[in-house]
Amino acid sequence: MEETEKKEQGGRKTGMNGEQCQSLLKWLGETSLFAGMPDAHLQELCGIAMVVSYKRRALIFSAGDPGSGFYLVMEGRVKVYMISSDGKEQILHILGPGEPFGEAPVFAGRSFPAHAVALDDCRLVFLPREAFVELVTANPSLALNLLAVLSQRLRQFAKMVDSLSLKEVPGRLAAHLLYLSAKQADKDVLELDLSKTQLASLLGTIPETLSRILSKLQRAGYIRIAGAKVTIVDRERLEELAEVGRF
Amino acid sequence: MEETEKKEQGGRKTGMNGEQCQSLLKWLGETSLFAGMPDAHLQELCGIAMVVSYKRRALIFSAGDPGSGFYLVMEGRVKVYMISSDGKEQILHILGPGEPFGEAPVFAGRSFPAHAVALDDCRLVFLPREAFVELVTANPSLALNLLAVLSQRLRQFAKMVDSLSLKEVPGRLAAHLLYLSAKQADKDVLELDLSKTQLASLLGTIPETLSRILSKLQRAGYIRIAGAKVTIVDRERLEELAEVGRF
DNA sequence: GGTTATCTTTGACTTAAGTCAACCGGGACT
DNA sequence: AGTCCCGGTTGACTTAAGTCAAAGATAACC
Secondary structure, eight states, X not given: OOOOEEEEXXXXXXXXXXXXXXXXXXXXXXSTTTTTXXXXXXXXXXXXXXXXXXXXXXXXXXXXXXXXEEEEEEESOEEEEEEXXXXXXXXXXXXXXXXEEOOHHHHTTSBOSSEEEESSSEEEEEEEHHHHHHHHHXXXXXXXXXXXXXXXXXXXXXXXXXXXXXXXXXXXXXXXHHHHHHTSSSSSEEEOSSOHHHHHHHXXXXXXXXXXXXXXXXXXXXXXXXXXXXXXXXXXHHHHHHHHOOO | OOOOEEEETTEEEEOOOHHHHHHHHHHHHHSTTTTTOOHHHHHHHHHHOEEEEEOTTOEEEOTTOBOOEEEEEEESOEEEEEEOTTSOEEEEEEEOTTOEEOOHHHHTTSBOSXXXXXXXXXXXXXXXXXHHHHHHXXXXXXXXXXXXXXXXXXXXXXXXXXXXXXXXXXXXXXHHHHXXXXXXXXXXXXXXXXXXXXXHHHTTSOHHHHHHHHHHHHHTTSEEEETTEEEESOHHHHHHHHHHOOO
């Protein structure tokens, strides 16, 4: 195994032999961002891509850092967040395998607007800006995929602003539980994929408040809580709550 | 003057003769979205574009409406906003001449996530989705411009989430005043371009609260208020306030 | 120009959610 | 096993900001 290792930003960049490049190529092609791209272009992409590893809790970038490219999650989860001057954090996204992050500075602004850390031990693909922009220029369908991703994210943000400004915490929580429910197999038994502290930060509140509201919802018979497992008892009312935003 | 008028969505679509098309073409070319595009493509664009007029307060689209295309502001201002079930509104953007809006459904989701109304009597350019997507496919540099616009907007949203979640109203207000200051000629005397009620909605609060905080800031010697004119007295402290987010 | 309607300000009150502090319980490590 | 530490929960308290109501100030309209 010929591996070149370089320390940089706390991540370990890993060089590739032909075989590894092949598997990376295959993986990239399955990614929603690059789905449907001709192999020739994927090949080029592989040429500029770097696989980087980050350990759990490692900082990937900070707000204000110059963004010389963006990332794609291969393994693990990444948290993108903002911090207030007194240390409170607001999570903007949690990203899992296949999802890109840090794209904004590639096309506008040149620096990251937020921070990113690894929530688990992670493997990421790093795509340097210049090479990537060239590729986009040469390949309009790639641009369309990207536009779709950014548009989707814009929608999420709009929802988030709506939620933060127009709903109380119980409403946001209800909406989040239903969101989890919608994307899981067992529709009624949810496994919280984040610690409650992190969930609080995602919902724009603090652990104490989240804790209180979870028990309030349990007492009211909307849900049942058992550690990180939440069971939806009364979906109707939960939907109503997510809708009106107030308990 | 040969004008074809059609009522639709409360807007008046206006057909064009050759001369009008020429001026539209020129205008489009000066827009940041289409800057640098070859005339041939602008010509095509003109072919699919429609100029639409909306009177002040007219609804342009509602959340959930199928988005068959997007808009570009020629004259006037447009407000894009969300409404809670009990009627409180949160403004997402205020758009002026040259700025596009309603692009999200073109590339993802197919329906508008928010509402839009005309704040003034407006003239807008409407670009239908299908024709536009074709054009983007044919013209990668157009895609890059679009990516820049969406990325920029993503940044704005991130800031907004940060602001709503991590700052108190005084902090948000201070940040907004400094933002206005940065984009005006006379750096210290600001003309509020929105009614205070609308400004409250943009800052994620209500008129009463905004009013109180404006006078609080005046009393504290940060600013001076005279109707819609706000003078920055102590920029240093205002910056500090915008930074820490709390008074 | 005067009447209406809308916007703005101010006051008294309520409330959701944050702060501070104590405590519990389960790993992890020695 | 025992200690330490971190995550979660609970209680008492504070506070920013929302609600309700009324009165002034602007701006709009006939």
